[in-house]
Amino acid sequence: ADDDATLQILAAASLTDAFTELGTRFEAEHDGVDVEFSFGSSTDLAQQAADGAPGDVLATADEDTMAIATAAGAVADPLVFATNVMVIVTPQDNPAGVRSLDDLAGTTWVRCADEAPCGKAARAVLERAGTTARPASLEEDARATLDKVLSGEADASLVYATDAASAGDAVTTIDIPAAERERNPYLLATLGRAGDADLAGEWAAFVTGPDGEAVLTEAGFSRP
Amino acid sequence: MTGPAADGGSRRRPRDPLGRAPLVLLIPAVLAVLLLVTPLVTMVAATDPASLVAALRSEAVRDALWLSIVTSTAAIVICLVLGLPLAWVLARVDFRGRRLVRSLVIVPMVLPPVVAGIALRTAFGRSGLLGEPLLGLTGFAFPYTTWGVVLAHVFVALPFVVISMEGGLRAAGPVYDAAAATLGASRRLTFRRVTVPLAMPGIAAALVLGWARSLGEFGATITFNGNYPGITQTMPTLIYVERQADTDAVLALSLVMLAVSVGVLVALRDRWLVTA
Amino acid sequence: MTGPAADGGSRRRPRDPLGRAPLVLLIPAVLAVLLLVTPLVTMVAATDPASLVAALRSEAVRDALWLSIVTSTAAIVICLVLGLPLAWVLARVDFRGRRLVRSLVIVPMVLPPVVAGIALRTAFGRSGLLGEPLLGLTGFAFPYTTWGVVLAHVFVALPFVVISMEGGLRAAGPVYDAAAATLGASRRLTFRRVTVPLAMPGIAAALVLGWARSLGEFGATITFNGNYPGITQTMPTLIYVERQADTDAVLALSLVMLAVSVGVLVALRDRWLVTA
Amino acid sequence: MSGGGGLSARLAVPARLDVELTAAPGDVVAVVGPNGAGKTTLVQALAGLHPAAGTVRLGGTDLTPLPPQERHVGVVFQDRRLFPHLSALENVAFGPRTRGVAAGRARAVARDWLDRLGVGALAARRPGELSGGQAQRVAIARALATDPALLLLDEPFTGLDVGVAAALRIELAGHLARYDGVTVLVTHDAIDALTLATTVAVLDGGRLVQTGPPHEVAARPRTEHVARLVGLNVIRDGDRHRAFSPSAVTVSVHVPDDSARHRWPGTVRSAAPHGDAVRLQVHGDHDLIADVTPAATRELGLVPGRRVWLSVKETAITTY
Amino acid sequence: MSGGGGLSARLAVPARLDVELTAAPGDVVAVVGPNGAGKTTLVQALAGLHPAAGTVRLGGTDLTPLPPQERHVGVVFQDRRLFPHLSALENVAFGPRTRGVAAGRARAVARDWLDRLGVGALAARRPGELSGGQAQRVAIARALATDPALLLLDEPFTGLDVGVAAALRIELAGHLARYDGVTVLVTHDAIDALTLATTVAVLDGGRLVQTGPPHEVAARPRTEHVARLVGLNVIRDGDRHRAFSPSAVTVSVHVPDDSARHRWPGTVRSAAPHGDAVRLQVHGDHDLIADVTPAATRELGLVPGRRVWLSVKETAITTY
Numbered sequence A: 001a002d003d004d005a006t007l008q009i010l011a012a013a014s015l016t017d018a019f020t021e022l023g024t025r026f027e028a029e030h031d032g033v034d035v036e037f038s039f040g041s042s043t044d045l046a047q048q049a050a051d052g053a054p055g056d057v058l059a060t061a062d063e064d065t066m067a068i069a070t071a072a073g074a075v076a077d078p079l080v081f082a083t084n085v086m087v088i089v090t091p092q093d094n095p096a097g098v099r100s101l102d103d104l105a106g107t108t109w110v111r112c113a114d115e116a117p118c119g120k121a122a123r124a125v126l127e128r129a130g131t132t133a134r135p136a137s138l139e140e141d142a143r144a145t146l147d148k149v150l151s152g153e154a155d156a157s158l159v160y161a162t163d164a165a166s167a168g169d170a171v172t173t174i175d176i177p178a179a180e181r182e183r184n185p186y187l188l189a190t191l192g193r194a195g196d197a198d199l200a201g202e203w204a205a206f207v208t209g210p211d212g213e214a215v216l217t218e219a220g221f222s223r224p
Numbered sequence B, C: 001m002t003g004p005a006a007d008g009g010s011r012r013r014p015r016d017p018l019g020r021a022p023l024v025l026l027i028p029a030v031l032a033v034l035l036l037v038t039p040l041v042t043m044v045a046a047t048d049p050a051s052l053v054a055a056l057r058s059e060a061v062r063d064a065l066w067l068s069i070v071t072s073t074a075a076i077v078i079c080l081v082l083g084l085p086l087a088w089v090l091a092r093v094d095f096r097g098r099r100l101v102r103s104l105v106i107v108p109m110v111l112p113p114v115v116a117g118i119a120l121r122t123a124f125g126r127s128g129l130l131g132e133p134l135l136g137l138t139g140f141a142f143p144y145t146t147w148g149v150v151l152a153h154v155f156v157a158l159p160f161v162v163i164s165m166e167g168g169l170r171a172a173g174p175v176y177d178a179a180a181a182t183l184g185a186s187r188r189l190t191f192r193r194v195t196v197p198l199a200m201p202g203i204a205a206a207l208v209l210g211w212a213r214s215l216g217e218f219g220a221t222i223t224f225n226g227n228y229p230g231i232t233q234t235m236p237t238l239i240y241v242e243r244q245a246d247t248d249a250v251l252a253l254s255l256v257m258l259a260v261s262v263g264v265l266v267a268l269r270d271r272w273l274v275t276a
Numbered sequence D, E: 001m002s003g004g005g006g007l008s009a010r011l012a013v014p015a016r017l018d019v020e021l022t023a024a025p026g027d028v029v030a031v032v033g034p035n036g037a038g039k040t041t042l043v044q045a046l047a048g049l050h051p052a053a054g055t056v057r058l059g060g061t062d063l064t065p066l067p068p069q070e071r072h073v074g075v076v077f078q079d080r081r082l083f084p085h086l087s088a089l090e091n092v093a094f095g096p097r098t099r100g101v102a103a104g105r106a107r108a109v110a111r112d113w114l115d116r117l118g119v120g121a122l123a124a125r126r127p128g129e130l131s132g133g134q135a136q137r138v139a140i141a142r143a144l145a146t147d148p149a150l151l152l153l154d155e156p157f158t159g160l161d162v163g164v165a166a167a168l169r170i171e172l173a174g175h176l177a178r179y180d181g182v183t184v185l186v187t188h189d190a191i192d193a194l195t196l197a198t199t200v201a202v203l204d205g206g207r208l209v210q211t212g213p214p215h216e217v218a219a220r221p222r223t224e225h226v227a228r229l230v231g232l233n234v235i236r237d238g239d240r241h242r243a244f245s246p247s248a249v250t251v252s253v254h255v256p257d258d259s260a261r262h263r264w265p266g267t268v269r270s271a272a273p274h275g276d277a278v279r280l281q282v283h284g285d286h287d288l289i290a291d292v293t294p295a296a297t298r299e300l301g302l303v304p305g306r307r308v309w310l311s312v313k314e315t316a317i318t319t320y
Ligand SMILES: Nc1ncnc2c1ncn2[C@@H]1O[C@H](COP(=O)(O)OP(=O)(O)OP(=O)(O)O)[C@@H](O)[C@H]1O
Pocket: C001, D016, D033, D034, D035, D036, D037, D038, D039, D040, D041, D042, D078, E128, E129, E130, E131, E132, E133, E134, E159, E161
């Protein structure tokens, strides 16, 4: 790899933990390479990429947002590098005794808003399971949804497995059988104006390679 | 009474006796206006008319707009009720620790709105220091309710209102307070009949600042109250959520908000903002 | 000069001659302070000391804090340079359309910050109406640069500064302008030597408002400028990112911000905020 | 003197005021003294507006602990302080309203006072739309309309034209004659002190240097300021004072060779009509005034700059 | 009259002012008139501070299109308008500074003026820390320190104690004698008009009703206001005026049976010392003043409320 190169990655906020770790490993393997991230909402990042924001790689949390960048010609041929799945989380002591989607009715629970990637997934899961319980709130993003449980403001919430994993022991995680079929993809693409397309390509390979697999799995992602 | 000449019927704007405004002030003033107005104009230009029509037809938009207006107005009323007395105390009462109180009042302005929401949660959330006992005693909790939205708006707007009002009250000279006192007016009556009317331009400006701040508020609201249509979904929240799905709609929604707020601001007659 | 009694050495705070402040004002004032301060206190209480230490050690935090201070300060200087003249024009020059200009100046306050960022992009973005020709001519574009952060801060803070300063300037009576004119002072000199010093308390308060608003700004910044550490990542942006990973860290980071801003506010002596 | 019933005050403001003042009910105390003597400070301290050590008792009540709003005073401020946001009528009605008078009645009272002061036609104007003298009259009306127990008038005739001032003195004299409260009247005008006051209090450097009935103070002024005020010449002679009237002064352009024991050289500083005479200000070892006939003024060429001799007969001098 | 060299103004403010005023270089125009006559409006219009129709020419220059800062006027405002944020010294130095005088020199000039007005010791104080009269003196110093071509003094002696006022008149008289600009002096005091002015302009209801040298205006006043001001009785008789001195009036308590052709009944409104006499204000068909001896006052019981007859000999009356 080149000396003193910088790899600039625009990545969905839900990738913060995993990508930061991967960045450290990548730097260790690539002497003189500096990996820098700009985390944000997928929509923001895709629009910024379309607008010509500096960066070599764009990683978004769903297809629709990546489509914004694709449509603008900023990226081509995005690849799915991970998927995520919905789970229920409750505070550690699960005060409302939630065991499944059916228990949500009558509790103060939250999920993502329909417009957010995580909301689309949540709604699909709920529809598939035939749940009609009304949430207290439709949260702006996955992290805010998790936060409501972490802070004790909600008895339960529907979040990504990755969010549950990041919360560790602070929450109780309950798998949703119906969710398996509503996995949502994370996409990665090299930006057309990448300063160093080779390095960007190496990052894609790294993320899809063994290191990536290890770190992403650890963070709760699944392979596509 | 018997004047030398009748006042001409023409109400022409008289030439300013002090002469023209100096360019050294006019030029930056024009730049400032351009800086503030250009983005608004380009935003309007970038908006797809079709999505504007769609936005106006949408029930979700109407609900959110209504909720925004209701909660901002409620918040500003509370800011008036709580903030005006606090501004008065800061302006008129010479107590130990006044400087500290003033600094503490300013601090919430510095908080990024999301952090303001988190701070509110630690105090008034369902498991917050005050919120938990409140929930236990009354079964009521602020989060996920319209009251919670109002609380978040008040928390965010109050510092602006207080600091800005204090300036207005200080300008309404204490010499008139003294005159009112000699006429037998209690401090309370003086406040109501003398201080407040004299400071009205400043108070009104402060309320406009607060109302505008509260109307645009979103981070604290969504963090503390979440987002549910009809209950906690204000216009900014709707816009934020909508943005993840449909960027065009965002501009249309923003325009609707702009139109409403300009309408309100223009409707508040000039003298309500600042009197000459 | 030859007084009847020497001034006692003791500098006791004299009893207010107008009597005690009325409870009807004191009670809401205390409520207002409690409302504003409680969330700050509970937030401090909820913060994990360990993460506070970690935050203070982190280089990213130091970078972001520094960038925040630099950009907010730059923004407020620009707000002073552009906003004070505009406030003066609104306060002193009687021109057709003044009411409209004032409303337009207020409008950006109403925009949710994210929308403000979008509006900025339509104007100053790389493909914005002004941004595109600018990029073509000079190769410079605001977005994703520290200049862009400053621009976003100015856009968000300027309305507060202008409206609040206008109140201060109006209170600095035009009768003194007239007196200065008879002494031969040009409007410019009068502005500098009379109007501004007289309006200083209001101007300073306006700058504090603007600085605080700009320090907490995040939505417009991240939308318009992205989130690049060291270049566009301010404290609020860092806090946003950190929130995705670790809520505890958010509190710690917020505390750091609070401490810095309280420090700055207290350091600005009382008289800079508002003089008695 | 006991202050029972009337006013009895002992007030001290560090470096500005240290006085003891008593007055019987119905008294009008004219406070005179040079600029900066502490007259306004005294008024403000009596009203409770200026922090001061000491006590103020009025009609048996101890006002000291009371804030201004409970002292039931009426104040004409030297700087007027009309409420800028209220009309003249509302300004005057303010006091009665706060004292619990019904709105309609308060407005009637206010209108009556404005009429009495000749500004009834301006009732609807705000202070900013009044001339200086018009505003001053509104300020006087405002102070009187509350029917106060203690009336504090700080240069109330400032800026009034002669006609109004004269009429107002008459009006006020009538009002004060019927009034059993205490009035403190700060003035720079001898006429006020002599026509309205029952007592004159001379303030200098924050202290009372002389108090007494107007004619006594006028006849035996103890400060140059009062002497000037009442138009007497006073010369200090050790701890005694020698006073003589300007009309007792003879002016000559040469050393006088008459029997007058007292004579001083000096320079004419100004000459101005005074009644039917011409009043000269003469500057020398003492600054003296002399009244001469217009004829003499012309004959002797008594214009400013002229060197003259002044002389007074011993018999024309009062020593005290 | 031509305005060449001096002041020549024609000014109209709707419903408040409509005057034509001329003055030669070095003239001091005393503007007198009742409250609300338009005196302050005139001053402000001359200074360019009040929008007015008409023209103002001074020393051959047309000031009309010039803003106040280029008119080179010096103004003592009726409401003073000292800059509250500047010390007395800085207030006075402000004018010289803006006229380009170096800082040190401007401060020296300011200090000199403050000394001349007896407030040099208060140079470091802000206006809020001065007494009314002290502030007034600073305001005068500020107006004079710029060495203006047109000096506009709106009641400059307001609030000054007699000693200072007298000294200031002398000081000002000296200053004005050396001064070849035009001075407009608004006053309610006859002494100012008579001692300082070269011309008296009488304003009433916004119009000039009389202009002339002081002694002429004093001798033949055309308005009751001026008559009061100079202490004459004036009675309008068709379009002619009849004036007589208060000392020419005989007061009796019964219908007089002497030869006096002119007599009027009336009621004493007030009695006050005036020079060596007592001046009575008598209210009847005409409001008249009469000077009587203190002895007569006592003997006839001339207290307010007393019904009296006033009479004047035809020979004592000037008709014009
Ligand atoms: N805020 C202040 N700080 C210090 N000294 C002050 C302050 N206000 C007034 N003084 C001084 O106190 C003294 C008394 O002032 P006061 O206003 O009582 O005088 P006064 O007798 O009313 O004079 P005038 O006739 O000029 O109105 C003056 O020497 C004045 O300079």
